[in-house]
Amino acid sequence: MRASSHPNALRVQEALGPSFIVVEFAESTHTAQEAADAIGCSLAQIAKSILFRSQTGKAVLVIASGVSKVDEKKIRTLLGEKIERASPEFVKEATGFEVGGVPPVAHVSSCVVFLDENLKAYPTLWAAGGTPNAVFEIGFGQLAEMSGAIVADVKR
Template identity: 30%
Template sequence: MTPAIRTLQQLNIQYETLEYPVKHDGDYGANAAQALGLNPAQVFKTLLVSVDLQSAPIAVALVPVTEQLNLKQFAKTLQVKKLQLAAPHLAQKSTGYLVGGISPIGQKKKLATYLDQSAKQFETIYVSGGQRGLQLCLAPRHLIQACQAQWLG
């Protein structure tokens, strides 16, 4: 049981788990959508951002696997000059999860979390369950609750 699942159970949030075989080509979210036959617009990747490659992550953005995070716009949201994706080893250290399996739920260090507005159009969305090859299906409002997230955009 991952910290993400444990957190959802503690909060009495309904969810479903889906497992799939992992491809190790770096595009974990798109691979999850394809392997599970899901609409890629409903599958959200967990991105951690920092002000530079040596700095610890400062926030989490959840965007569809079909999209790229607009770092300039997200920097404005966070009221910082510049952002970049966090270095993988720092993302892993901050969350307690391996890259490719970073869940927005149950992270070791609590960071400001933002969910892309596009999630509102779906009854359920999919996010990493905290390990490679594991997705969680839940309502966007439940993800907001579990992560104490805000809407992005």
């Protein structure tokens, strides 16, 4: 594990500020399980980013625990419109990041963000740092504030 020098990770680092460190692993952190294995934390502590596209074309980011499935009906109700899973192209266009490295901050355009309230149970969370092998450690309250998220029950 080392501080990341990839341009996308540096963009995330800049958005986070000096209180956080985006670190890079030799192994992949593309999936929640791979991230948990590389970090040595529980799968539940991974704050995975899942992007949806709303009926009106808005980017909707859901940050959920690595052990949770997102309930799309709950997201539709919270948002007030239909959603669908975003294509990899839409993810890149809306966030500036590739699938598997989408962080909760530093997007190229604004997203509606929902944060799984169940993540409150963990003092330490790990989120993607802009590449498929970069992550950073953050607390729940900090994550909610920095991402501008609406905290809600989003799991199935």
